[in-house]
Amino acid sequence: MKMLASLRRSALPAAIMLLVLLMVVPIPAAMLDIFFVLNIMISLAVLMVALNAQKPLDFSAFPSVLLFATLFRLGLNVASTRVVLVHGHEGEAAAGHVIEAFGTFVIGGDYVVGIFVFAIIVIINLIVVTKGAGRVSEVSARFTLDALPGKQMAIDADLNAGLITPEQAKARRIEVSTEADFYGSMDGSSKFVKGDAIAGLLILAANVVGGLILGPVSHGLTIGAAAQAYTMLAIGDALVAQVPALLLSIAAASIVTRVSSEKDLAGQIGAQFGSARTWTPVAVILALLGLMPGMPHFVILPIAAGAGFAAWKLKQIAARPVIAEAAPVADEAADPSTIDWDDVTEGMMVNLDIGYGLVPLVDERRGAPLMARITGVRRQLSKELGFVVPQVRVRDDINLAPYTYRLMLGGVCVGEDQVSPDEMLALDTGQGYGMLQGKTAKDPTFGLDATWIAPGDADAATGQGYLVVDSGTVIATHLNHALGANSADLLGADEVQALLDGLKERNPQLVAALCPQPLSVTTLTTVLKSLLAEGIALKEFRRIAAAIATAGQRSHEAHEIVELIRPDLGPLIIQKLAGVREPLRVMTLEGGLEQLLGQAMRADPSRHVIEPELGRRIVDALQSAAQPLIAEAKPFALVVQPAIRVAIRKLVRSILPDTPVMSFFEVPEDKAVEVVAVIGGATHQPTALAA
Structure with a gap:
């Protein structure tokens, strides 16, 4: 592994040295053939990586790869120009078999045809692909940089709400920064491709003019013979360079026009075109076109039949029933008249009831995004409060409206609201400007003015200063706030005993002086619940326990103990x-x-x-x-x-x-x-x- 890592580190400096040698040292035509094929191979590999990326950042090294691939191709142009001008009079194979193949087979041996073919390729590359990719890169970079402050605010909000850990927040900040750097680099990298296309034109002109001068002056050729020999080689050289350049331009365009998805580009396009409603009208229109007089019936009608077959096949696939997982077979021996205690008691302290429209948020087949956020809320709250927050049971309730959720704590409703699972909530934190298209609402946690917007408008809303969150984050933030505000109800005798057991491992004498004498677990629980009710967390339980042990010598009443220990806990209150x-x-x-x-x-x-x-x-x-x-x-x-x-x-x-x-x-x-x-x-x- 170390040897492999060492080879990777030394590969790039070696490639740079090779690039310099190509520009300075003459190389034989056989080596030039190898390098041309390597250039095509590298361009194809870059294109395949770009097409298989699920999101642009999956190929974050693309701007640098584009730079070095362009320099490698320009270095080959310098080397091939030297070979063409020095040995062009010797014949079509003087500059290698690759240039010969592109100069004879691809353009049919006619250099006039070759000039037009090369011009068309350059126009496609320079005017269509490169210009479009450059414009998309410029707009993407502008929107990404405008949305950067809002994304940073969203990360800070998720961190403060306990939805993510500090490590996850750091990783997300790095991803946001990398995304901004990537689109900024792509905006500049598109100029490499444009400059490469212009350089191809200039190099072709230099080779043709140089051949027309060197042929008659140095080798005694006529103007016609020099034009035939040198122009064929120059066009072959230009085409060998422009084909990889076009592949890299397509790769750049596919990267910057990608939308982040769980699928690669082929899968994304296939999924969106894989509908019978798409191909049925296509087949009908082609069939009508093929039946018109004067049309090539034997060409259009078979293609129309192929489109119709595709529509029929896709309709059959869509009509296939989804095979559900078999439900567990009930115990036949069970008595249906028997009522268990689980049927009449509530086993969980914290419950989140949701309407059937919110079930996709907890569906494991869709990643259960809400469950992961709830786990993050519990983890962060447990760190802040100093004890393990009870588990949250999520259940669907048919009595609730489809998009309504209800937070239950100890059988008491502590929060209820509605969310839109297919939309994003844009919060006006005081820094937003402009109007948003959507349904106005109120943030259920803090009462901020908000608007439910389409997911596609999220980046624009973030750029306008709004804090944009999804429905799972809205519910998780509300849950975090409700549990924090009612933290005293989360603490029971079992949690207090767990605190004592943990403290006993480190300070056994302190626990012995605290419980069960002079205070019982019940009294101690009442004292700690009173502290939580006034916003004093139990993270510094050793300090709190020491103060309670001292106060317990003076009083056994919970409310009196609270007042006696508060002066000792003053610094804990003030530091917030x-x-x-x-x-x-x-x-x-x-x-x-x-x-x-x-x-x-x-x-x-x-x-x-x-x-x-x-x-x-x-x-x-x-x-x-x-x-x-x-x-x-x-x-x-x-x-x-x-x-x-x-x-x-x-x-x-x-x-x-x-x-x-x-x-x-x-x-x-x-x-x-x-x-x-x-x-x-x-x-x-x-x-x-x-x-």
């Missing part, structure tokens, strides 16, 4: 709101208002209830102050006295569910604080100070 060198943005309550609320809490400490009218005014003031920060995506915390923290949290969790409500003791002393608003008093301008 502000960077190490960034001040923590906070809102506070006016001093008189805090005293009033504190007195109410001391009068009835068990209820944590605020008078309704006062609560409404506090909520309105909080919403007004928080709106600018939410619009700018700036996280902040509401910091209050410890005695009223629980009551304020209950009050604001419905309007600001993602905003932490902290006590003054939970903010580290060395953390800079920026007061952005004072609720109940005059709003302060942002000011930096130490906590």
Whole structure:
């Protein structure tokens, strides 16, 4: 293997040296024949690779291959020009048998015919194939570069939603970057083919003019004899070069006009033309044309019959019944009157119910794209929350509308919406411009304005600044958000015991000091669920367990333990709101208002209830102050006295569910604080100070 890798590394430098030798060192006609055949072989191989590629990036080395193949052919032109001009007077075989064959057999030995044949090939190559491929390359490069920021945003969105892992995100970024580089390179590589065709014309003219001068001057030939000898060889040389050039032009055109598909180009074209509805009218029209007077009946009618036979055969294939897999035979001995516990109990904590129109998203024969995304959501959420998120069972529900899905958590619906499986959802994240053709909608996760568009319009929408996702991603993102918002309901005694078992392997003494004394698994579960409900993940379970073990010496009540450990967990809360060198943005309550609320809490400490009218005014003031920060995506915390923290949290969790409500003791002393608003008093301008 090492020897093979070494040979691959040395092959390209050797080829470059060979190219230089072709241009500088005279070579015999026999070697020239070998190199011409090798040139044709390389061009055919490049064309076959291009036709068998499923998507353009499968042949990402094509621009470089095109460059070196063009240089190799131009080097051969230099070498053959030297042989033609030096030995052209010796006869038709003076420049090798390949040039002789193209100069005599292909064009019939008439150099006038050869000039016209060569001109037609050059026109086809230069005007039709190369120009069209160059235009497609230019447009593809422009659209790819315009869509690059949107594709990067889509990757970041999938990564943040947990749909892909960091490794998958890195691979997708590399693919997007490679795609942009590929189309940019193809835009420039098309100029190689165009320049090669022009060079072929100039080289032909140089050979003809040089032969007409050298024949009479150096070898005593007449003008007619010189024209016959040198022009035949020059045209043969030009045709030998232009045939591989045309093959490479076709390869370039097929690469840049490809649409990504699971099939190669032959399979893609065959699948799209393999319909009886295509060939039936073709056969009928040809038959009518063949029956007209004056038409070549014996040519058109057999072809019409062939088209009719193809239509009949394709119709038979389409009518064949699809053989379904045999269903498992039910146990004949089973009593149909027996009812099992599985028939009346729900075995899974998390369920995703879908209408029958969404079944293709979970069909294994189609790759089950939704199942892979759900697995990614569970993996990412498990890393973020610190425990294994339960499995999600997907089932079809005939009671749902065809394109409706419903998220169930512990028997409770936590989300429901509709998606279009055959369309893409273009989200307006604030950077989109222009109108999109499609059905308007709302993003089920964040409530953003969106439009369902055709898959073919996805690249254009991305270029306009919209974030485009498929229906599976929409459902998976909604699932990720719903599970994250209800993470406390995902944690049970079994998950807590698994956390303890994992911690016991590393810190057995800490677990012994925590459970079952002084706290039971039930109490510990209640404490951890309370932390999750307020957005504190369990990733740092060792630190959380140590704080709980210390607090458990002072109280065995779950709600009291939560308040006792929160000051120790303050840095974990704050690190999601502000960077190490960034001040923590906070809102506070006016001093008189805090005293009033504190007195109410001391009068009835068990209820944590605020008078309704006062609560409404506090909520309105909080919403007004928080709106600018939410619009700018700036996280902040509401910091209050410890005695009223629980009551304020209950009050604001419905309007600001993602905003932490902290006590003054939970903010580290060395953390800079920026007061952005004072609720109940005059709003302060942002000011930096130490906590």
